[in-house]
Amino acid sequence: MRKRLFLMLVIILFAVIGVLPLLFMLFKSVTADGELNLSVFTEILATKHQWILMYHSLILSSAVALLSTFAGVLLGILFGKTDLPFRRFFTVLFVIPLLIPPYIFAISWSDLLAGLNYESFFGLMGCIMVLFSVFLPVPMLLTIFFLHTVDPRLEEAGLLAASWKEVMTGITLPLLIPAVILSFMLVFILSFGEFSVANFLRYDVYPVESFTLFAAFYDAGPAIAAALPLAGAALLFLLAGELFLRKRSYRPYLFSRYKVLTVKLGPLRRRLAFAIALFGFVIVIVPMIILLVNSGGLENYLEAFRRAGDSMFRSLGFAATTATLMTFFGFFIGYLVHTKALAIWRMADAVTIFLFALPGTVIGIGLISLWNTPWTNIVYGTPLIVIFGLLAKYTALTGKVSAVWLARIPSSMEEAAQAAGAGWFRRIVFIVIPLMWRGLAVAWIVGYIFSLRDTSVTMLVYPPGQDTLPVRIFTLMANGSPELIAALCVIMITITLLPAALLWLILKTTAAKVSLWQR
């Protein structure tokens, strides 16, 4: 009873933070003077400009999703399934762009290509190139994860009659289809909602339109109308993915975890490693070298601290606070999904994923619509609104990390404590949390990184004088010197990657101490 009540309270609180603003926004957009009024939608959707935006958004997202999925799945197989030299180093290297605000890569490439007088980087091609390198790790990591769900016996049964080539194409790859579909969907949705790169590279897409209408003209009605196709697209893709994956007969296998059978690459391995190193150098290292070179000497870094030091410390504070709250919500939502303790578990799961798929600008507009009243200034006028926005947007990630980790703990662990007379809170505090502290650490760092790199939510909702570093860099781009911007970007990369590297070290050094069931 206590368990159900507590979980229900967590869900209600999360719904107030994430869902209520959207419902309020929707309500406001379809009413005028207390009556139903759809004029905002009919007017905005009747213009040709809106259809051009939709076309641009679809072209950009489809291209990025196709390219990233193809290359990411290939890299995932090479890093997760073969004896390729330096595969762990390569995995870490290719993940870096995902951890950094995407527009930093756009700045870096435009700096280099502008020096070469290459103008066509601005527009669709530039957006595809930058977003491809940023979202490439999504299918790569998903493939590596899903390779662990393939029972090696299934491959061994094939190896009795066929070569690795036939086993890979006939058995392993078909079993990875969920990873491919999930990757495509996720990258599509993430690209569809990304606005900072398209804004910087001057390519008109829906999130830019929605942001401009709201931030520049403070025109809430049309901004909401422009945001709704984004919400609709997110919902559509989620439903399609859910329907497709539900039909697959091997869905029950997704929560298994096996040791991966390694494919030996033979004489190809060195040549492949060289080609991948070259690819990684171009899409990850080169942009960072450009920023380092452009940032010049120490004086630019001192100037960067003078101009944006307050934003940097605020960013760190917001990210740490939000990550902690996000880990709390994520753990209990993950627990609810894993144990199905309430009938609404599926809805709770779907809502967090929907909010993650929703562009940050839409969440931002929703939050402002709800909280911008004289009575609720305690939220609207303080960092609470930033925290609410980040919680709504990214709790799905910490929830999924928690659910996956919880699935690895045998149910007998909690049952044994229950049989010994421990109540629910005691079981959570003394059994479940200690067994999955590594999972919680991963969830926290994921929450920290995504909160720190965010611009889509914070750009709209930050209270006066309370901006974050990514937002400050974005605004300084209009009048700051290229050296200052480059130095700020280097600082941003450092404060993002340092905690991630620290956590990786902690997890690596404690790996030997994990208990038998985790191995």
Added chain:
Amino acid sequence: MATITLKNITKSYGQNKVLDNVSLTVEAKERIVIFGPSGCGKTTLLRIIAGFVAPDSGTLFIEDEPVADSGVIIKTPQERNIGMVFQDLALWPHMSVKENIAFGLKAKGVSGAEREERIREMLELVDMSGYEKRKPSQLSGGEQQRVALARALVLEPKILLMDEPLSSLDAKLNIRLRKEILSLQQKLGFTLVYVTHNEDEASDIATRLIRMDFGNSI
């Protein structure tokens, strides 16, 4: 001519010596059952014979030809003409019954008409005709067992390895399937190496019983 010969096979995982100087000869068409407690190395022995694992030292011969020797796999699993039924059956969940059985035939380049004929015969043999289009998840435990057998036997292996194949079935079905395995072995004449920790099952199936006790055959 011995079908399988193991000479001084040793295998360790880290500090744990799973097989310690094991030697064994299995004659053609023999039914040997390797019997012993969980964790004594039965499955490792089977995996070495199948070719998934190389012994640390010692030599494995199949039909007097060396196929693995001191850490080196000389012949890969697909080159050994061995069938295997896994403990969890390892039926490919994304393939139908027919596709599961056809996979090995396709890999061996068996032509369409002949393939169809062999699948039909095999399904008849295991009493599963009419189930061709079903997915493994749509079959009962006993039916899955029969499909796993059909998949292993369709390539007409000289040796069939079975790793506790009936352990997840209820007692009644277990006894019925034992009889079916015996009847298939007599009909097709393959050499059977069968691993179990169930004493009844072992004595029912074996023409020779090998008792293993933590790394050593007795």
